[in-house]
Amino acid sequence: MIEDEDVELLLTDLLDIYGYDFTSYSKASLKRRIVRLVSIDKFPSFAEFRYKVRTDESYLKRFVEEITVNVTEMFRDPSFYKSLRDDILPVLGTKPFIRIWHAGCSTGEEVFSMAILLKEAGLLRKSLLYATDLNPSVLEKVRKGIFPLQQMKQYSESYIESGGLKDFSEYYTANYGQAKFNKELSEKIIISTHNLVSDSSFNEFDLILCRNVLIYFDKDLQDRVLKLFDASLGTLGYLALGTKETLKFSVIQNKFKQLNREKIWKKIM
Amino acid sequence: MEENHVAKAVKALIIGGSAGSLQVLFNLLPLLKSNLPFAIIIVLHRRHSADSSLSDLLSTKTMSPTREVEDKDVIRAGHIYLAPADYHLLIEKQESFSLDYSEKINFSRPSIDVTFESAAEVYGPSLVALLLSGANEDGTKGLSQVKKAGGTTIVQNPDTAQMPYMPHYAMMHTVIDHILDVPQMSHYINNLR
Known part of the structure; x- marks a missing residue:
């Protein structure tokens, strides 16, 4: 279970350390993406996930790729x-x-x-x-x-x-x-x-x-x-x-x- | 209803359905009182097409204001909302909608699980989730989250569902508070407070 406060901490880290500002993203969708990533990458706890994001710049790349939604198609609608x-x-x-x-x-x-x-x-x-x-x-x-x-x-x-x-x-x-x-x-x-x-x-x-x-x-x-x-x-x-x-x-x-x-x-x- | 004595006031009823659910809604909606003190949110699997005529069709079955959700719409009691085709429907803490075009879940977008899970977080015990007919496993994980958060879980009686698989799967895999036929549903919903 990831609390809203955890998400806030992570978003503050991203802004402070890397300058990526996700603080004004829709919370429901963003949190769902974070929960999904913690689960696919099999982090035992949110604290470990946060540590990885804070300290490993190559993981940050993956984070940004997975947190943003990149589903699109040609001639949609x-x-x-x-x-x-x-x-x-x-x-x-x-x-x-x-x-x-x-x-x-x-x-x-x-x-x-x-x-x-x-x-x-x-x-x-x-x-x-x-x-x-x-x-x-x-x-x-x-x-x-x-x-x-x-x-x-x-x-x-x-x-x-x-x-x-x-x-x-x-x-x-x-x-x-x-x-x-x-x-x-x-x-x-x-x-x-x-x-x-x-x-x-x-x-x-x-x-x-x-x-x-x-x-x-x-x-x-x-x-x-x-x-x-x-x-x-x-x-x-x-x-x-x-x-x-x-x-x-x-x-x-x-x-x-x-x-x-x-x-x-x-x-x- | 005894079980509602201790429960918090209901803020939202979410109805999830797949194959065979449209007829249930056509039968159910006319039986519901208008001005119910909570919002009704409908998440239906439908063909990939942005055609908005389904909300027009549903609105002919009810006196309550009915609309297909647009991004960031505020959720109001007494209104009926329909998830748009090809988007996941999420609920924000400030009781408004968000849409999401991420990967399909259970081969579905909108996915019933996504809306149930998101609503469970926001509404907790003030949520009632109803799963109708379907041939898919969508909805079951969501109902578990609703239950965990203290909400009420209901499925359509599989014996009267055109496609019993979906409600039956939910009954086998999570705790269901009520198993109801259409007339029982309307009675139950009209008396929710």
């Missing part, structure tokens, strides 16, 4: 991608240059999905996709652009549902159970670590996607991150969140207008 195709890209296409930020991109499946949409809209050449995450090891996977081949059947179905007309397998080369996505797509992806909790705005974007990341943050941190997005969006830029996330009741809600049933907002002031 096809109707969302359809709206990007039909409603957003034609508007962005009128700009001379398109900058897109995938904040909290995890292993990059959504970034590659976006690159495919841009390619099909004829906009990839004048676009840059910034893929950031706090976790360096997931970014290594984005850099490789390699995903398990067994997922491709489902991704292909979602791709078609999102309005894709091509043969999805044109976008990757299959080899040894892996699908390596075309270089043409990955060339346009710029990868960098960025911690939404502690790092500031680094560019101005036309579209920011941050889907199923805010659910792991408490209300205060959500507001801070939304302000960061607001500061990083040009006028009439777009912000896209996960299907169960909202700008409603947030500090920036009056500056944005929701487009349609999808969780996409336009910055109006």
Whole structure:
């Protein structure tokens, strides 16, 4: 049994020793991840787990990887991608240059999905996709652009549902159970670590996607991150969140207008 | 109900269900009083699709306000909440919801175990957990945690469940306070305080 006080102590350690600030994460989810890690790594007590985290920097890496949720997929919620195709890209296409930020991109499946949409809209050449995450090891996977081949059947179905007309397998080369996505797509992806909790705005974007990341943050941190997005969006830029996330009741809600049933907002002031 | 004399006031009823549970809810919800002094939280296994029409459908069966949960929604007595498809549903100490898109548990997302366990921590003895029909082992570990935290555990009578495996598995592996048919459920829930 791990007490809430134990979790607080651990979070204070992480902040003091390593500068990783998890103190404003949603407690229920964070605690569940910690309990899970203590159990898979078979620590006899929480004290031993805490000691390991405090003293072993290589274990810290594992801690960050396992505590953050890195489950993601290509073309998740096809109707969302359809709206990007039909409603957003034609508007962005009128700009001379398109900058897109995938904040909290995890292993990059959504970034590659976006690159495919841009390619099909004829906009990839004048676009840059910034893929950031706090976790360096997931970014290594984005850099490789390699995903398990067994997922491709489902991704292909979602791709078609999102309005894709091509043969999805044109976008990757299959080899040894892996699908390596075309270089043409990955060339346009710029990868960098960025911690939404502690790092500031680094560019101005036309579209920011941050889907199923805010659910792991408490209300205060959500507001801070939304302000960061607001500061990083040009006028009439777009912000896209996960299907169960909202700008409603947030500090920036009056500056944005929701487009349609999808969780996409336009910055109006 | 004698056993409720000593118990703390109920703050939440969580209903977990899998295959064969939807019909139970269609029969049960119309029998429940509106303005019950606690929240009802429903966690159903359903197909991977973000279709929100299930909450619309459920809301036609009850006078209580019914909605699919959005992240950080505050939990209110008298309301009915449905876990969204493809997210785990967790409860925060300040009695609000959090969603989580981590790995499936028991091949399920939402997992009933996840919500039961999380709610047991927050509500302790003020929680009632009800497990319905299903062909899966999800829910049993969660019910054990509910019991450990002093809450009340109930399963649908496997004899009347379309898929008896899930409630039966729970009965075999943890302590169940009540085994109820649908009419007994409504009577029990309407008299919870």
